[in-house]
Amino acid sequence: MTSDNDSAGAPRRQKVQAAEVGTDILKGLAELAPATSLSKLAEHVGMPASKVHRYLQALIASGFAEQDATTNHYGLGREALLVGLAAIGRLDVVKVSMPHLVELRDALNETCFLAVWGNKGPTVVHVEQALRAVTLVTQVGSVLPLLGSSTGLVFNTYLPEAETAFLRDEELALPDAPAAADLQAQMAQIRSTGLHPVHGLLMPGVNALSAPLFATGSKLAGVITVVGAASVFRADTQGSAAERLHQAAQAISLRMGGQQPG
Incomplete structure (x- = not known):
């Protein structure tokens, strides 16, 4: 019964x-x-x-x-x-970065975004679009190449080898992959300046400039990137955009208990 x-x-x-x-x-x-x-x-x-x-x-x-x-x-x-975005929004790096990305976007009038390391690689989790009439569309949820974007190259430089090895080996097998010596030189340059510029690497006519974000224990928490049309955005490590990006990355890192290099 x-x-x-x-x-x-x-x-x-x-x-x-x-x-x-x-x-x-x-x-x-x-x-x-x-x-x-x-x-x-x-x-x-x-x-x-x-x-x-x-x-x-x-x-x-x-x-x-x-x-x-x-x-x-x-x-x-x-x-x-x-x-998924609601869960990601609980991460400190997203909360801390959002107001700084707004300020950076307003100062440069270029699209700024935050990426974190996801199970598929560098993943865009927040975007502040430029206010100009024509903007570059960088979508939340986009996964960027590790060796084919300024964002990915910063992740490749600062993340532990065990986290990036599989994806890096996959991309190194592609026909247009960088030479090992060139990749090592890029990593050294990124560590030296704390910034990485690219010109038309991911998309022709589009420049990008990226900086790492660190939390307590020098752990890489994310990467912030400024991206704009090559005709108006000068991506280098010495200009005013680089200075403002470095300041934003430093402020975010300090808030999270880390320290921005360079």
Whole structure:
């Protein structure tokens, strides 16, 4: 005989199990980002494709997942992004950096952004767009190349070898990868100045200037970058933009118990 408590508990257990399955699928979408097929997702989470598909439809309806109409691949939806950003927003580096990025953007009238190290590499988590009529779009959630962007090269310089080795080895295997000697020279220059400029490296006609942010114990907490059109933004380590960027990075680092080099 089934007791009343058992009868009442069964629906609750089913809801908990359903929530766990939905969470596992969301984690799978995140791990296979930016998009994946149903079969790969099902294999990744170890569930039948029919079951995963059923849950995906519910996640799509609630905005936590989306399906590309062209490829039929699945990815995280807007609501999942908002939840992720809310969690990231709890990080001290984001809270501390935001007002300084606003001041930097206003002073230079160039787009400024903060990136932190994510599971896919340097990830943009906050952007202050330039006020000029034409702005450069740098999206929150964008993952930047490690060796093909000023932001990534700063991460490559200051993060522990164990954290960057896999991604660096992948990019070094690409046809346009920098030579090992050039990469070592770049790292030495970044350590010397505490800044790194690039001219058209990630995108032709676009310059960028990046600086590291440090927390207690000289731990790299993030990288802030100023990016602008080459026709109006002079990215170097000696100009007024470099001075203001260095000041902002120093203020953020000091607030977090760290020290900006250079």
